[in-house]
Amino acid sequence: PSLKEIFRKDFLIGTALSWPQVQERDPIAARLVPEQFNAATPENLMKAEELRPSWGEYNFNQADALIEYGRKNNIAINAHTLIWHSQMPAFTRRIQSADSLRKFFNDHIKTVASRYAGKVQSWDVVNEALNEDGTLRKSPYLNKLGDNYIVDAFRLTAAADPHSDLYYNDYNNEQPKKRAGCIEIIKKVKAAGVKIDGVGIQGHWHVGRVPFKEIEESIQQYAALGVKVAFTELDIEVLPRNFSGAEVSQRMQSDEKSNPYVNGLPDSIQKQLADDYENLFKLFLKYRDQISRVTMWGVHDGQSWLNGWPIRGRTNYPLLFDRQGMPKPAFYSVIALKGKK
Ligand code: G3I
Secondary structure (H helix, E strand, O other): OOHHHHOOOOOEEEEEEOHHHHOOOOHHHHHHHHHHOOEEEEOOOOOHHHHOOEOOEOOOHHHHHHHHHHHHHOOEEEEEEEEOOOOOOHHHHHOOOHHHHHHHHHHHHHHHHHHOOOOOOEEEEEEOOEOOOOOEOOOHHHHHHOOOHHHHHHHHHHHHOOOOEEEEEEOOOOOHHHHHHHHHHHHHHHHOOOOOOEEEEOOEEEOOOOOHHHHHHHHHHHHOOOOEEEEEEEEEEOOOOOOOHHHHHHHOOOOOOOOOOOOOOOHHHHHHHHHHHHHHHHHHHHOOOOEEEEEEOOOOOOOOHHHOOOOOOOOOOOOOEOOOOOEOHHHHHHHOOOOOO
């Protein structure tokens, strides 16, 4: 069974893609991506740090290969991300003047967005501009360019690529405080008469603690603003948070003591994971007219960023396919929703 077929009439089903997977050097992904997904987000290869080795230089080789991969496999590309305070090129950390940062900002958006104009389905124009309390994060962009930088980013992207959908992307923006900040951003961009098509809710949640009520409220409130809602980086962490950093980091590898689940998940947690994913996709189906896309942040558990975050050496199991590329109970629970509209 295939996720993209089950939900074909509802919303796109995407996955994060790593560079080895674009090169088809991950055999599990080479099989599963064309079979299960009709959308893909570059996990890292389109971030400014990857595209800009030095001030005057752009390296588009990997991004061009991703576009070709999408064309060949009939997979829509959701470009991630133009403006983000994290993973900025090293040379930008030495920028002092507002003028220099403005030049980097303008040049980056125009050069990157125009190169892929009409070749990507969407842009995460700005990523993670908010603090948990909904205020604007004090990034170099805010500090040097002022609080209109977000409107500027959308304006420049729309001018460079009038074809693709433009999203504001963040995590925890299903939570009321950050949701309020997110709503302010959407309203501010719209009030300026600038194009914004959607909001990305990343969806990095924890098993047994998925905030279903807040997610439903957020879908309703974002949709009421006239923007699409996408779930852009869905995974459900299953490890207990009570890892002591010191204890695990001194081992730096997965072993029984540092990670009780190193040999797999207890059945009870596997079941809870399946229930959480089933209930999430039930909710997505309920709001299928408001939701444009659901993207998993990885093809299989072996790819997940959560295997090393926040403590190195952890083994995590947050996705729908396991390390061997086999469907997990969560996958079957989601697939079983077929026809339950
Ligand atoms: O490519 C280098 C490699 O050459 C080097 O040997 C290796 C060891 O230092 O690092 C590799 O780069 C790593 C990169 O992933 C590719 O694997 C970076 O260190 C590492 O920091 C980076 O982590 C990514 C993280 O963003 C930080 O940007 C994760 O893969 C990626 O899943 C994660 O994704 C973010 C979204 O972009 C935004 N939302 C949150 C989400 C999770 O943090």
